[in-house]
Amino acid sequence: MDIKSLLAVCKQWNSVKLETTRPPFPLLMLSETLNTNLRSFFNLCDSKRYQLEISTFGGKRCWGSPHGWVVTLDPNSKAHLEHLEKGKQIILPSLNTIQTLAATEEWFLLIHKFIIFKQPSHESSFLVIAIFGPGFSLAFVRVEEGAALNRRGQDEWVLVANPDNFKFKDVACFNDQIYGLCDNGTLVRIELDAPWSAEVQVVSPHPEDVWEPQKLYLVELSGNLFGVFRYGYYYPLKRRYETVSFLVYKFNFDASSWEEVTDLEYHAVFVGDGNSWCCPTITIPSRSNSIYFTDDNWDWQMYPGGAYGGCDVGLFDMATGVIQPLPFGEDNPSSYSRPIWVTTTMRLF
Template identity: 60%
Template sequence: MLSEPLLTDMRTLFSLYDNSHHRLQLSEVHGKRIWGSQHGWVVTLGPRYVTQLVHRIKGKRINLPPLCTIRRQAPREEWFCLVHKFILLKDPSYESTFLVIAIFGPMDSLAFTRVALNRRRRGKWVVVPNPENLKFKDVAHINGQIYALCDNGKLVRFEPVAPSANMVQVQVIADHPQDVGAHLKIYLVESLGNLYGVFRNGFLIPSERRFETTSFFVYKFNFNASAWEEVTHLEGHTFFVGDSNSFSRRFPTSIIPSISDCIYFTDDHWVWRKFFRKAYGGHDVGLFNMEIRKILPLTFGKDKPRFYSRPIFVTCNDRL
């Protein structure tokens, strides 16, 4: 989904299957920052700090709890930068329920809430205790467990066993990969029952007010050895990272022979804000081919990111 245009609630969707463009009226997300997921839903955050789940096709909206608790911990953040990332996971403990994760504030803190799709009652945001001052970067779900990637690649297990902060458990599983250096962004991706740490490199171009990604390094977590192991291919899968859920997909090679073993990425660098309410960044979009280790462009044409709106990945999935 490309950035929001001016003076209209029509959004352009660029298909990775056939490089086609589709126009869709999405008044439910107009004027808001949005995060995509692989479940057919997006999370929205508006100027008045109202958050919702919105189904991209059906237009159904579900209000999330007020962000009062989160706002108290980050009172100086602009509304569209209050939450760095919303992550939408199927709750392993409850059927027809989402676990909505928020990474927010200057310390990359973590909070969560549960949303039952067949109920109107809203819960509350629970801020996860963080005595070790971990900086949370991404969250993924595998084998009934919730894992988070912190700091420069430290892996922790996150157990939201009850809707109360004093019942939440965070357990450190492993340190960062031994040979990993400083990276712009890191992501946690579940694929084929495995966990992958995706490390994104690049640099800032101040004169153009944008970032540019140059490469990715990928590590697979070995649960038996409790250690990260670098990999050079993705076992035929494709990874998607950026301002959305981090996820993987396998595409039939008869349909898209060149899409496997690639990392598709969108611009999620929101930390550099020199000009208030001005467009900055948003153009760092493309794919990284793991075999030839090169960044390639996506041919979606012109896109004009706004100060709160950038391209995101969305999928169609009506099963939940």
């Protein structure tokens, strides 16, 4: 917020490029409001709600990232990368291959999760990974503007060979390697450029003392790789899940084992639809040692077109084990539009 205030002083100050290696503190982009191009954003730093006009998000399901980009999917199964600040769009290749393997009556359930990894070679160069279908399979595509990648997956979706039928729950980039968290916590390394085809290599089984979690996330934090395990209950009368707790484990590569972690120190972790990531909170200690989560459980769609869920949003305090709501006010999730975490350096109004 201080940086945004500085940039708003005058044109000269706004022209200064501020270098930073950490992502901006996320905003919570709330669900779509019908018949308007305005989207509401809840700012965790000042607990205020802002609005931004975005005409291209209407009628689409969205997945967030820490890069200022959002993946969108429309009812015609067309996917785009869209930049919140610049209004820029990148068309992703046709999902026909994935669509055939993940046939469903509901277009917005075609993909469980899109994850975006930004390539350092160009500001519009990305690796996009999709987790899709009843088997939670994996596919990827490389997209880049201004240069040829000449690598597997350039401008086309490539399926990752998965002979062991792992169910992928999340992926993360760590030390220039792609890792995945599967099933109940099996850690795998994904070799996208293996000689014959993209393949999966097992690194470690799931932590011994965990039971089957509701959702799993993989996060790079302070030079380590962390697994985040989310637990909750389904309430049929409410037609919704409610998260009750989290367990966090750090993977020890030297010992090839998981180690439970109870303190994230001066960091906050953000999980939900899209990328899973963390932010340092040294300047806002009240946000430290917390897991912020949105509702990404789409498994109990009650009937075609029917709105379900989307309300399981809050923070988990690692120190106390208490779930707290976020005071963002009214939100009305639809069958395809739910709150997600996004980042932007734009000054909201």
